[in-house]
Amino acid sequence: MKRLPFSGWHFVLAPLALLFALPLVWLLVSSVMSNAEINRFPPALWPHGIKLDGYRYVLGNALFPRWFLNSFIVSAVAVTANLVLGSLGGYAFARIRFAGSKVVLGLMLATMVIPFQLTMIPTFLVMKELGLIDTLGALIVPSLVTPLSVFLFRQFFVSLPRELEEAAWIDGCGRLRILWSIVLPLARPALSTVAVLTFLATWNDLTWPLIAINSDSTYTLQLGLTTFQGQHHTQWSAVMAGNVITVLPVLLGFLLAQKAFIRSLASTGLKG
Amino acid sequence: MASVVGTFTVDPRGRAAAKRRARNEGATGWAFVSPSVVIILGLSVVPVLWSLLLSFQVNDLVSPSQWVGLANYKALLKDPAFGSAVSHTLIYTVLYVPLSVIAGLAIAIALDRKIAFIGLYRTLVFVPFVVSAAAQGVLFSFVLDPEFGVANSVLHKLGLPAQGFFSDPGQALYLLVAISLWSGTGFCVIVYLAGLQGVSSDLVEAARIDGAGRWGVLRHVTLPALMPVTIFLLLFQTINALQVFDLVFVTTKGGPLGSTTVIVYFIWEKAFKTFTAGYSAAAAYTLAVGLLVAGVILQIYRRRVAAR
Numbered sequence: 001m002k003r004l005p006f007s008g009w010h011f012v013l014a015p016l017a018l019l020f021a022l023p024l025v026w027l028l029v030s031s032v033m034s035n036a037e038i039n040r041f042p043p044a045l046w047p048h049g050i051k052l053d054g055y056r057y058v059l060g061n062a063l064f065p066r067w068f069l070n071s072f073i074v075s076a077v078a079v080t081a082n083l084v085l086g087s088l089g090g091y092a093f094a095r096i097r098f099a100g101s102k103v104v105l106g107l108m109l110a111t112m113v114i115p116f117q118l119t120m121i122p123t124f125l126v127m128k129e130l131g132l133i134d135t136l137g138a139l140i141v142p143s144l145v146t147p148l149s150v151f152l153f154r155q156f157f158v159s160l161p162r163e164l165e166e167a168a169w170i171d172g173c174g175r176l177r178i179l180w181s182i183v184l185p186l187a188r189p190a191l192s193t194v195a196v197l198t199f200l201a202t203w204n205d206l207t208w209p210l211i212a213i214n215s216d217s218t219y220t221l222q223l224g225l226t227t228f229q230g231q232h233h234t235q236w237s238a239v240m241a242g243n244v245i246t247v248l249p250v251l252l253g254f255l256l257a258q259k260a261f262i263r264s265l266a267s268t269g270l271k272g
Numbered sequence: 273m274a275s276v277v278g279t280f281t282v283d284p285r286g287r288a289a290a291k292r293r294a295r296n297e298g299a300t301g302w303a304f305v306s307p308s309v310v311i312i313l314g315l316s317v318v319p320v321l322w323s324l325l326l327s328f329q330v331n332d333l334v335s336p337s338q339w340v341g342l343a344n345y346k347a348l349l350k351d352p353a354f355g356s357a358v359s360h361t362l363i364y365t366v367l368y369v370p371l372s373v374i375a376g377l378a379i380a381i382a383l384d385r386k387i388a389f390i391g392l393y394r395t396l397v398f399v400p401f402v403v404s405a406a407a408q409g410v411l412f413s414f415v416l417d418p419e420f421g422v423a424n425s426v427l428h429k430l431g432l433p434a435q436g437f438f439s440d441p442g443q444a445l446y447l448l449v450a451i452s453l454w455s456g457t458g459f460c461v462i463v464y465l466a467g468l469q470g471v472s473s474d475l476v477e478a479a480r481i482d483g484a485g486r487w488g489v490l491r492h493v494t495l496p497a498l499m500p501v502t503i504f505l506l507l508f509q510t511i512n513a514l515q516v517f518d519l520v521f522v523t524t525k526g527g528p529l530g531s532t533t534v535i536v537y538f539i540w541e542k543a544f545k546t547f548t549a550g551y552s553a554a555a556a557y558t559l560a561v562g563l564l565v566a567g568v569i570l571q572i573y574r575r576r577v578a579a580r
Contacts, residue, residue: 007387014389016379017396023454024399026422027411043425089308098301104309111316115515115563117536117556121326121543122319125333142315145308175300204404206518211544222406226522229410236414243410250402258395261402265459266466 027247031055031240038236054241063216064242067224071203074136074220078143078202079195085145086194087187090153091179095165105154108147116207124211138212139220143202148268149194156190157183192257193264203250221246326553333549344554354555356530357538360445364534365513367449368456373505375453376460377498381490383461384468394465398458405455409522412451413438438524441531448519448532456512460505467501468494499577507570514563535559 030038034051037044058064092098093105123142124133132138160183168178184191209223216224225246229239254261327344331337348354383394400408416423416437424434438444471494479489517536520526526533526541533541535555542552 007385009382009385009387010389012382013393016382017393020400020454020458021396023411023415024403026415030414030422038420043420043422045422045425045429085307085311088304092301092304096297096301096304098298101301101305104305107317108309108312111312113564113567114316114320115511115556115560117515117539118323118560119316119319121333121549121553121556122322123315124543125322126315126319141311145311147312150305150308150312175297175304200402204402204406206404206406206521207540210521211540222404225410226406229413229522233413233417236417236420239410240414243407247403247407250404251399254399254402255395262398262462265401266462 024247027240027243031237031244033237035235035237039234051237054235054237054239055245057235057238058241058245063219063224064228064245066217067219067221068245070136070218071221074139074143075199075202077140079198081144082146082149082194082198083191086149086153087179087184087191089145089150090155090190091157091175091183093150093154094157095162096175109151112147112151120208120211127212133212134214134218136218139202139209142208143198146198146201149198152194152197152268153187153190156187160186189260189263192260193267196253196257196261196264197268199253200250323553323556326550327557329550331549331553332547333543334547337550340550344551345558347551348554348558353530353533354538357533357535360532361514361516361534361536363445364449364452364516365510367446368452368513369506369509371449372453372457372460372509373502375457376505377464377502379457380461380464380468381494384465394461397461400455401458401462403455405518406522408451408455409519412447413523416447439528441527441529444524444528444532448516448523451519451523452513452516456509460509463501463505464498467498471497500574503570503574503577507567507574510566510570511563514559514566 029047031054032050032052033044033047034053037047093101127133127138127141130137130141132141164186165178165182168182173181204222205220206222206226209220213219213223216227219227225239225242228242232238326337328339328341329337330340330344379397383390383397403411415421418424418434418436418439421437423437427434436443437447475493475497476489479493484492515536516534517540520532520534520537521540524532526537536559539552539555539559542555543549
């Protein structure tokens with residue numbers, strides 16, 4: 001790689017970047033402090049050696065791994081379902097002519113502007129009728145597919161040249177077969193966009209779990225973390241260790257797939 | 273597709289087959305979209321109408337409800353708690369939206385150059401955006417803890433007086449704005465960075481040749497080209513700001529002394545804490561109308577800009 005020239009801009013950009021990074025650095029640092037270091041006044045600014053007491057406490061707490069698992073299950077199901085249902089729906093809206101398709105698509109897109117606060121109380125009542133309140137089902141069902149996923153897939157499929165599918169169509173391939181073996185392999189940008197947006201939304205959500213879940217064995221990480229803070233805020237190192245564990249999957253995903261991540265977020269902005 | 277195949281068939285049996293195929297197509301189409309349609313419309317249209325009905329009722333989420341007409345809305349207008357929730361939300365929005373968009377633009381322009389470490393800088397600015405509001409809240413509750421927090425520790429080192437932070441009604445709402453700026457500005461930066469790629473370099477070149485300086489290019493070429501992006505961001509950030517909840521719930525629970533009770537916190541509290549779901553639904557409808565008005569105004573403005 002070519003060495004890039006040094007520039008005066010570093011004097012502006014380095015402190016700025018540091019400002020954004022500092023709270024997260026502090027999150028990591030405080031999670032490996034001993035409680036003595038945190039509880040003295042004024043608290044230590046830097047730990048003497050790495051203490052894993054916080055992590056040991058959190059992982060030894062029977063509920064914390066459970067919360068992680070709950071969050072993982074909900075997010076994994078939501079991502080899978082959005083990819084499957086979103087691509088099926090998006091493909092049909094882009095390629096198949098059927099009666100009522102335009103009206104239904106318009107209606108679905110219109111629902112994107114409905115604020116969640118308007119639907120949360122009735123959704124709670126619907127989930128109660130279905131007997132799903134206080135189960136992971138209440139978290140999973142509303143996140144199975146979003147209008148945004150269907151819309152993003154549709155936009156992507158519309159932009160693909162039809163010629164790619166025509167040969168297979170004339171050979172008598174069914175729609176499902178064409179979607180699976182021709183269209184989806186080309187749709188990696190759309191698949192990663194939907195996966196990223198769905199994962200971010202489900203993993204980070206707090207409002208809906210707060211409403212739909214009561215018993216602590218069904219908590220998600222975000223919900224667990226907030227109550228954990230209330231109960232254990234004298235053990236700040238444990239609270240911060242829990243916070244690190246909550247943030248880590250998103251952070252790792254971001255660092256590993258930075259390009260896809262940024263492209264998907266920027267593209268929602270530019271198409272909007 | 274089907275029609276293409278059909279056009280080229282002369283054989284009547286072939287035409288019948290094409291017709292059958294078209295009918296199958298319709299069934300396939302519906303089969304593909306129906307799971308999404310049932311879930312999305314079922315969990316939006318039904319609740320929206322249900323919410324509207326609820327807003328005319330007294331309902332505690334358990335016992336049968338009672339129709340009260342516009343009483344909930346009338347009570348809302350007179351409720352000082354709702355009034356202050358509206359004003360807290362507006363203060364938060366009016367501070368957060370312009371600041372995040374302007375800072376986002378400035379940082380994006382600063383980051384739009386090819387120098388060493390630029391990728392690292394971009395990553396660091398953006399990374400707080402992916403941290404959940406719950407995690408942000410827990411982190412800052414600790415950093416800003418009056419006794420154990422590092423913020424007061426630093427102030428102490430600098431010889432400045434200790435602050436109450438979230439326990440001070442005069443500071444709490446502004447701290448929430450600051451935390452949201454820390455995490456939300458990165459999104460504006462990323463969207464602007466993507467937008468800057470679309471600014472025509474020919475135009476920039478032409479402006480330079482015409483004698484425009486750095487500011488001239490920014491004012492007459494870059495900013496107009498970024499207008500659609502700016503309007504999208506204003507819309508997106510406004511919608512998010514009016515709906516702020518998670519951060520408030522984790523850090524202050526609306527306090528101290530109600531100083532951070534925003535509209536959505538008010539809605540949540542009325543529905544799931546005091547179990548006055550009808551009243552809460554009326555507040556939610558009021559918010560929804562506010563969001564709609566904000567959206568429509570920005571859309572009209574956007575059209576006008578696009579038409580220019």
